[in-house]
Amino acid sequence: MIRLLIVDDEHIERTALQRIIEEGSPDVKVVGQASNGREAIEAAERLQPDLITMDIKMPGINGLQAIEKIRETNKTVKFIVVTAFDTFEFAQQAIKLGVYDYMLKPSRISVVLETIGRVASEIKNIQLELASRRSEQELLLKMIPLVEADLVEQLLFDCVQSASLSELIDLVGMPTGREGFVMTMQFTQVSEESSTRIRDLDMAYMQLNERLPEISNPMWLGKMSGNQVPAIVFMDGEFSYRAQAISIAKKWLQVMDDRCGFRLFIGIGGLSKDIWDMRKSYQEALLASMDRTLPARYCLYENLTQDQIQTMGILTFEMEKTVLEEMRRGNLEGSGDQIVRMIDVFEGIGQGVGMSQQRIFEVLIVVSRMLQEMGMEVNTPYFPYATTSYMQLRAESRLLIHNLISLGEVVETDLLQTMKQYIQKHAHEDLSLERIAATVDRNPFYVSKLFKEHFGMNYIDFLTDYRIEMAKQLMQETDKSLKEITFEVGYNDPNYFSRVFKKLVGYAPTDYRKMLIRPTNKKHS
Incomplete structure (x- = not known):
């Protein structure tokens, strides 16, 4: 919506123009009126219009003086001057002040609407262009940290620097x-x-x-x-x-x-x-x-003293622990980063490439044993030949990390078991995907994907199935009311529980309970 301010010293002219615009220009909203130049300056600052129709001949501060003053604080507002004087001198002043268009008094309604519409259309185009530029700038601001992180990666980690660096x-x-x-x-x-x-x-x-x-x-x-x-x-x-x-x-x-x-x-x-x-x-x-x-x-x-630098190599056990932790999380890339960081330390202290390769090999053996204990099929890590440079050692080590486990086999069986046990233990509580993911230190998206792949259902279906099985067991083994059972298995609304139960079991909870007790009654009779 284009915001319009009408400035004219004659009340009837202002009222007539506002009515014409309201009836014939739906995309333009009149946000105010002013009867002289001083009021126009104050209203322009207060209302921040996109367009001003400005009468020229007014007492005190005239229209051209008001335009000049408003321009000092608002560079984007457009002006249409309204005047009964069609002179060359006026045209020169208007052009100098950046007036967009003008209308002669009196003007036919069609001329008024055409002029207002033409300027409003131009303002819309400018606003769309500015919005597009702002959107591009915001996107660029969001991208800059990513670009900087990529630059750091290429400059520090022995990556092959891209042509676009x-x-x-x-x-x-x-x-x-x-x-x-x-x-x-x-x-x-x-x-x-x-x-x-x-x-x-x-x-x-x-x-x-x-x-x-x-x-x-x-x-x-x-x-x-x-x-x-x-x-x-x-x-x-x-x-x-x-x-x-x-x-x-x-x-x-x-x-x-x-x-x-x-x-x-x-x-x-x-x-x-x-x-x-x-x-x-x-x-x-x-x-x-x-x-x-x-x-x-x-x-x-x-x-650091030289003695301190020489002893740094033995402190890499913290890095070794991080390698194992990243691999436990299924983060191959993170494990590779930690391995490379260890190699950087070895290079920094001046350790020989051969000795560094042996140290990395020992770490990879520990990693492979950990993965085997988690129930995964692991490829035995080995360096096919002695590396001759640190750059080569880094590349070969990353390759070995990625080749330890076949693609798609990074499935943490202990993690799945932990999640199942947690859901079963807390099924009566309000369990969100984020809460389940937090218990195993994983991303919720990753947990959702894991459930789908290994249970054939998402986490909420797994939780619902378990709750209904709990309810069935409570109906059979206790005399608790259906309302009590509803709350005990994690539902707050008995009606909702009844609908879920019937959908999964095929019977309403009351009917199901009758089916359970009927054989007992027959036996007693």
Whole structure:
């Protein structure tokens, strides 16, 4: 709807014009009237119209002066001037002020409607174009974090860099300075009693993104992998690398402290002169984050002694635990990420490729045994040959992880059993898919898919079947009323329970109970 303000010093002219528009232009709404230039300026600011019909000859501030004043605060409003003077001088002034059209007094109704309609149509087109641009900008804003995460992935993790990498950088905008460093943000549980949930880590990651504007330095945030988020931080300002790194680390610790049940530890790599050299800073950040017992809860790589760096290799057992946890969740990609991170640590401390390959092989053997204990058929992992470079080791290790289990076999039999037992134990309660998924630390969509594939029904059908079986058993073994049984098996409405029961069993609950007790009566008789 186009919002119109009518400005004219003659009441009868304003009333007549409003009636013509209301009867002949359904897409235009008259939101107000003004009788002089001063009122027009005030009404335009208050009502924010899209279109103003402006009389020129008015006492005090005339129409052209009012247009000029309104233009100072509203650049988009369109004007149609209404005048009895058709002169060249007037036309010059109107064009200079950006007047869209004009009508001579008096004008026929058809001319008024045609002029108003033409301008209204143009305003609609402009509004649609602006809405489309806003939609594109909003979409772009949503995409930028994804693009930045992809850039971090390609720059830090030895991925084959895509041909469009430079285009992606152009899309998000390269910061003024190309110098920067890498931070790895590690999330650990606040207490051992709490259990790590995927949704909690997702929430922590979302809050990282939300608080990103509070960090003064330009930063590209990578994706959450396991419990770690890498970030490329660019230098900004006159302060030294060390001062900026410590300042950012303290800021992150302040805004993210104990969020979602996690505590943050930050490892900080050394300064790189260019974004293409950030991988070395990433390896240094990993090493700096290995010992998370430091009270400051952040560590710069340059603070580590050579002896500390050499002992980092034995601290990778935490990473090994994360590999197992990701695999237990059925997350092959996450397991591969953790394996690659271990290899990055080995490379960072200068360990030989052969020794690193042996360590990774040992981890893969443990993973395969765990999968076998879960009842899965597992392919025996082995490296077909000795790798000669860390890049090759990373690629081969990822391949072995994905080849451990045949496609479609990542089915957690213990997980299914856990869900079944949980539903049976809590069937009398209000059980949502999200609640069931939370008990096994899974995505609700994944749980729904798992039910469908392995039980041939969705979770609500499984729950309903179990409740009805409970009701049948209670009818046979107890003297409880049907109303009591209704509430005991998890329904709040006896009528609804009766409909569900009849649909599944074929009989109403009262009829079914009579069928159960009839043989007993015959026996007594």
